[in-house]
Amino acid sequence: xxxxxxxxxxxxxxxxxxxxxxxxxxxxxxxxxxxxxxxxxxxxxxxxxxxxxxxxxxxxxxxxxxxxxxxxxxxxxxxxxxxxxxxxxxxxxxxxxxxxxxxxxxxxxxxxxxxxxxxxxxxxxxxxxxxxxxxxxxxxxxxxxxxxxxxxxxxxxx
Numbered sequence: 001x002x003x004x005x006x007x008x009x010x011x012x013x014x015x016x017x018x019x020x021x022x023x024x025x026x027x028x029x030x031x032x033x034x035x036x037x038x039x040x041x042x043x044x045x046x047x048x049x050x051x052x053x054x055x056x057x058x059x060x061x062x063x064x065x066x067x068x069x070x071x072x073x074x075x076x077x078x079x080x081x082x083x084x085x086x087x088x089x090x091x092x093x094x095x096x097x098x099x100x101x102x103x104x105x106x107x108x109x110x111x112x113x114x115x116x117x118x119x120x121x122x123x124x125x126x127x128x129x130x131x132x133x134x135x136x137x138x139x140x141x142x143x144x145x146x147x148x149x150x151x152x153x154x155x156x157x158x
Contacts, residue, residue: 020079021079022079023079023082024077024078024079025077025081025082026073026077027076027077030072030073030076030077031073031077034069034072034073037069038066038069041065041111041115044115045057045062045112045115048112048114048115055114057112061109061110061111061112062110063110064106064107064109064110065106065107065109065110065111066110067106067110068102068103068104068105068106068107068110069107071098071099071102071103071106072099072103074098075095075098075099075103076095076099080094080095080098081095
């Protein structure tokens with residue numbers, strides 16, 4: 001990720017003022033992924049608004065989605081990341097808390113239902129043999145179902 005020093009030299013030395021909280025090392029892979037995700041969100045929202053002018057995305061939801069992207073950006077490229085990589089394990093755990101408990105609810109709340117249904121339109125094998133979008137129940141033999149293309153249970157010979 002965003003490392004100030006590469007190689008076996010270890011952590012960068014602390015200056016006389018201590019840790020620099022203003023240093024941001026933006027990893028190009030993280031920034032590119034976040035920009036693409038934000039662009040996809042805006043593109044889908046504009047396309048949906050063009051096709052359904054009455055419907056729109058609430059400002060609170062859009063703000064929530066982009067706040068989730070900001071939490072991702074801050075925890076993966078900001079000073080918390082450098083502090084967790086080089087100095088403090090507790091900062092690493094704070095980074096995990098941000099990524100596990102702050103970011104997902106923000107992104108999920110900010111994603112409208114029509115966008116989720118479009119993104120999650122994968123049909124799963126169900127225990128009953130048919131896929132129901134209302135209540136999908138994955139069967140234990142979903143690998144077998146996807147390989148054969150049907151949800152019939154394999155016959156075993158005794």
